[in-house]
Amino acid sequence: MKVTLAYGKKGLEVVLPDTPPVTVLQPRFVPASSDAMSEIITSLRNPIGTPPLRRSVTPGDSVGIVFNDLTRPTPNHLIIPAILEELHSAGVPDDQITLFCATGTHRRNTEQELIGMLGKEVAASHRIIQNNARAENEHVKVGTTRNGNDVMIQRDFVSCSFKILTGFIEPHFFAGFSGGAKALMPGMARLDTVMRNHNALNIDHPGAQWAVLEGNPIREEVEEAASFVTTDFLVNVTLNRNKELTRCFSGDLRQAYKAGTDFVRAACMVRVPSLFDIVLTSNSGYPLDLNLYQAVKGMSAAARITRPGGSLIVAAECWDGIPDHGSFGRLLAESRDADELLGRIRSEGFQMDDQWQAHILALLVKKADVFVFAGGLTPAQIVQAKLQPCISIEETVKSLRKKYGMQTGICVLPEGPQTIPWCDAE
Numbered sequence: 001m002k003v004t005l006a007y008g009k010k011g012l013e014v015v016l017p018d019t020p021p022v023t024v025l026q027p028r029f030v031p032a033s034s035d036a037m038s039e040i041i042t043s044l045r046n047p048i049g050t051p052p053l054r055r056s057v058t059p060g061d062s063v064g065i066v067f068n069d070l071t072r073p074t075p076n077h078l079i080i081p082a083i084l085e086e087l088h089s090a091g092v093p094d095d096q097i098t099l100f101c102a103t104g105t106h107r108r109n110t111e112q113e114l115i116g117m118l119g120k121e122v123a124a125s126h127r128i129i130q131n132n133a134r135a136e137n138e139h140v141k142v143g144t145t146r147n148g149n150d151v152m153i154q155r156d157f158v159s160c161s162f163k164i165l166t167g168f169i170e171p172h173f174f175a176g177f178s179g180g181a182k183a184l185m186p187g188m189a190r191l192d193t194v195m196r197n198h199n200a201l202n203i204d205h206p207g208a209q210w211a212v213l214e215g216n217p218i219r220e221e222v223e224e225a226a227s228f229v230t231t232d233f234l235v236n237v238t239l240n241r242n243k244e245l246t247r248c249f250s251g252d253l254r255q256a257y258k259a260g261t262d263f264v265r266a267a268c269m270v271r272v273p274s275l276f277d278i279v280l281t282s283n284s285g286y287p288l289d290l291n292l293y294q295a296v297k298g299m300s301a302a303a304r305i306t307r308p309g310g311s312l313i314v315a316a317e318c319w320d321g322i323p324d325h326g327s328f329g330r331l332l333a334e335s336r337d338a339d340e341l342l343g344r345i346r347s348e349g350f351q352m353d354d355q356w357q358a359h360i361l362a363l364l365v366k367k368a369d370v371f372v373f374a375g376g377l378t379p380a381q382i383v384q385a386k387l388q389p390c391i392s393i394e395e396t397v398k399s400l401r402k403k404y405g406m407q408t409g410i411c412v413l414p415e416g417p418q419t420i421p422w423c424d425a426e
Contacts, residue, residue: 053086165234210300341362
């Protein structure tokens with residue numbers, strides 16, 4: 001049978017054996033809104049838990065709008081203009097509006113990338129500030145969490161009198177779901193704040209899981225951090241497998257976000273009766289599969305239904321490499337194996353950016369053999385990352401069937417982490 005995986009911008013067709021039947025898991029398909037811009041505008045004018053945006057803001061407000069960076073398929077080119085239209089109708093001029101790119105600990109986006117995300121006109125006519133998590137003097141302390149985390153947020157955003165968070169809600173492998181307060185922390189936070197939140201103890205916590213919000217120490221601290229900074233309005237959207245906008249949830253930060261996550265949970269959670277020896281996944285295609293760091297999410301989704309000692313294959317284009325920026329690649333290269341890597345990360349006092357992604361990758365490698373099909377990586381790079389190169393998915397599957405038995409079951413997640421499979425035996 002033929003299966004098309006979300007891979008890069010064009011997808012990847014894979015031919016798999018017809019017998020035994022291949023199990024294909026996908027989220028429930030939600031048709032695109034017939035008019036995406038109208039869907040957003042309607043949401044802004046009929047929000048959840050707050051007055052309409054144009055009635056909430058005043059002409060004298062300094063407005064900060066946070067938007068996702070390149071690693072998310074968020075339709076910023078629709079969301080931001082819709083918000084601007086409402087702000088203009090309320091009498092707020094462009095020179096009182098600042099756009100903030102929530103890079104978190106990721107790299108800065110290039111000028112062309114910003115134009116691609118926002119549109120040339122919006123990018124040219126507005127002040128844009130990108131969060132620099134490693135900057136020394138660009139953040140201000142807004143509070144301290146119950147766990148002792150000093151929350152440092154980008155100072156220019158904190159100083160805005162009216163704050164808007166935007167984003168895209170999808171399942172997240174240790175924060176439950178993306179979107180909501182994550183735009184603020186880690187999106188606009190300083191690196192040390194993020195590292196304390198993403199520490200080894202929290203990553204090891206059983207509640208730090210896909211689609212789990214309550215009892216998740218990472219997500220709960222994110223919400224606590226957001227309580228230190230008044231968010232006046234939230235705009236979050238949901239997308240289908242074609243990256244088309246399906247719904248928009250606007251209004252009160254917590255009420256609108258809950259409505260959005262309930263909507264996504266109902267579509268993405270898929271139960272399977274048993275674990276599989278072989279699981280094939282993607283990393284949701286462009287832009288999420290830009291590098292190996294992001295591809296850990298696809299591996300994590302597949303691992304939920306991979307039998308201990310089994311194998312999973314992830315197809316991610318990785319045009320951005322490991323990547324070169326950040327410490328993810330360095331952490332992997334400096335350890336001989338997964339055990340040594342985990343021991344280092346869990347050691348008292350250890351702290352390094354990107355340790356959370358290396359931590360999760362090490363846990364996955366200890367559970368299963370992980371094969372990577374990536375046009376942007378060399379076999380040597382994949383091996384150095386403690387993973388196994390996959391030159392041909394068909395040939396790798398053929399070899400694994402010989403290992404586990406020709407009648408072994410194969411499961412495919414064509415959309416990768418847009419599907420959150422679960423099994424009672426997990």
